[in-house]
Amino acid sequence: MRYNETTRSGGALWWFFQRLSGLYLAIVLFTHVLVLHVLMKDELAYGSIADRVATPLWKTINISFLVVALMHGLYGLWIVLGDYIHRQWMRILIWCAIAVIGLVFTIYGALTMILFQYGG
Amino acid sequence: MAMITFRINRYNPDDERRGHYVQEYQLDVEKGTTLLDALNEIKWKQDGTLTFRRSCRSGICGSCAMTINGVNNLACETQVLGLGNSTVTVEPMRGYPVIKDLVVSLDPLVRGILAVKPYMITHSPPPSDQERLQSPEEREKIDGLYECILCGSCTSSCPSFWADKEYIGPHAFLKAYRFIADSRDEGSREHLEALDDRHGLWRCHTIFNCVEACPKDLNPTKAISELKKELVRRKLG
Numbered sequence: 001m002r003y004n005e006t007t008r009s010g011g012a013l014w015w016f017f018q019r020l021s022g023l024y025l026a027i028v029l030f031t032h033v034l035v036l037h038v039l040m041k042d043e044l045a046y047g048s049i050a051d052r053v054a055t056p057l058w059k060t061i062n063i064s065f066l067v068v069a070l071m072h073g074l075y076g077l078w079i080v081l082g083d084y085i086h087r088q089w090m091r092i093l094i095w096c097a098i099a100v101i102g103l104v105f106t107i108y109g110a111l112t113m114i115l116f117q118y119g120g
Numbered sequence: 121m122a123m124i125t126f127r128i129n130r131y132n133p134d135d136e137r138r139g140h141y142v143q144e145y146q147l148d149v150e151k152g153t154t155l156l157d158a159l160n161e162i163k164w165k166q167d168g169t170l171t172f173r174r175s176c177r178s179g180i181c182g183s184c185a186m187t188i189n190g191v192n193n194l195a196c197e198t199q200v201l202g203l204g205n206s207t208v209t210v211e212p213m214r215g216y217p218v219i220k221d222l223v224v225s226l227d228p229l230v231r232g233i234l235a236v237k238p239y240m241i242t243h244s245p246p247p248s249d250q251e252r253l254q255s256p257e258e259r260e261k262i263d264g265l266y267e268c269i270l271c272g273s274c275t276s277s278c279p280s281f282w283a284d285k286e287y288i289g290p291h292a293f294l295k296a297y298r299f300i301a302d303s304r305d306e307g308s309r310e311h312l313e314a315l316d317d318r319h320g321l322w323r324c325h326t327i328f329n330c331v332e333a334c335p336k337d338l339n340p341t342k343a344i345s346e347l348k349k350e351l352v353r354r355k356l357g
Contacts, residue, residue: 011322012355015348083283083323 014075021072028065050118059113066109074102124149124200126158128170129211131218140218143167149200155208156184156195159222172222179335182271186222187211192273192333213276228285229272232292235314240299241307258303265298265343267336274330274340286319290330290340293321297343300350312351321347 035052042048052058078098085091126145132138145162156174163170173183177196184195189209200208216224246252268291275281275289296311305311315321321344330340 010316011318011320012316012348012351015322016352016356079322079325082318083280086284 018072018075021068024068025065025072028061028068031061047119050116053113054116054118059116063110063113066113067106070102070105070109074098121148121150122201122206123147124158124205125207126162127207127209128162128222129209130170130221131212132169133220151201153200154196155188155198155200155210158200158208159195159210171220180269182269185213185271185273185276185335187213187276192277192335194271194273194335197335213272215276215278215282216272224272224276226272228281229270229275229289229291232275232287232289233270233295235288236292236296237307237310237314238292238295238299240302240305241310242304243306252304254303261301261303262298264338265294265301268294268298268338269336270295271335273333273335274338277329277333279327279329280323280325284319284323287323288314288317288320290324290344293324293347294338294340294343297347300347308350312347312354315347316351321351324348 036044036049040048053062078095081094082091085094124147126147127142128145129140130143131140145166147158147161147166149158154177156177159170159172160174163172172186172195174196175181175183177184179194179197182194185192186195187210188195188198189203189205192213195210210222212218212222212224216226216228219225242252270291272291274294275287275291278287278290281287281289293315296315299305299311300308324341324344326341326345328341331338331342334340
């Protein structure tokens with residue numbers, strides 16, 4: 001018999017996702033620092049940044065960073081809050097609020113990236 | 121010989137109005153005196169109402185676990201002069217309901233340990249007229265796991281347990297892994313079943329308090345990490 005039939009967490013895959021996403025975020029952040037602050041030869045100005053951000057490759061990288069960072073951060077927040085919130089209705093409410101926040105920021109951020117255009 | 125002041129956290133359930141309070145006792149302590157010796161001396165010669173658990177007085181039973189100068193330890197394994205203070209503060213282990221003085225309710229500890237089925241589970245019959253044997257290498261894998269004396273120090277020091285009293289606890293995780301790592305055990309699924317729970321394994325935030333608190337120098341955090349990997353392997357496999 002399970003410890004408590006009503007509180008199965010399904011936490012295994014999320015735990016694994018947090019490890020993978022943490023690794024991915026570290027790699028992307030390292031790439032960002034490398035490209036922007038070490039390898040970039042142009043002057044650090046709006047134009048040179050915007051040129052790069054407008055390319056399909058960087059749009060893909062930035063959108064993936066946005067999605068993974070939001071999921072990683074918001075799930076982390078949920079885990080921390082979960083330590084202290086035990087009432088079932090409150091847990092559902094907070095889970096829904098976190099999901100909505102994640103969804104809104106994902107759509108808002110992704111649209112900003114997708115629609116961004118600069119230069120030629 | 122040194123005069124030591126013992127500041128002991130007291131609580132009498134029959135005197136709820138007074139609640140928890142600190143009472144001081146002074147005792148001449150000589151080299152080699154353990155805290156359990158000192159507590160016995162106080163109880164026998166100064167204040168018979170002082171209440172604490174003790175049994176084996178040699179670090180095997182885990183009964184005398186308490187918070188000593190802010191750190192969980194066994195009173196019978198703590199040299200008073202070794203603490204290096206002229207004042208020793210003694211409290212009941214944190215996180216558990218206090219029954220009286222230094223005696224806490226270990227119900228949460230028992231609930232957690234029972235959830236992981238802390239016994240060997242086998243499905244195949246044993247070899248005829250033989251014990252279930254294991255090689256020295258297989259036996260070595262449970263070193264650092266089987267030595268747990270269930271004193272409750274680890275779970276009492278765990279912030280996840282402070283926040284969630286239904287948390288299964290590092291003591292139970294260590295015990296679960298003790299059987300999963302045992303080559304003779306065939307009940308991994310049964311041991312793991314309780315762990316994938318809101319009050320289970322995923323509440324551990326790898327804070328390492330349990331490792332610091334263990335008077336037997338065991339490493340529940342490592343066991344927890346192995347259990348997490350095992351659960352993920354099973355989900356993905």
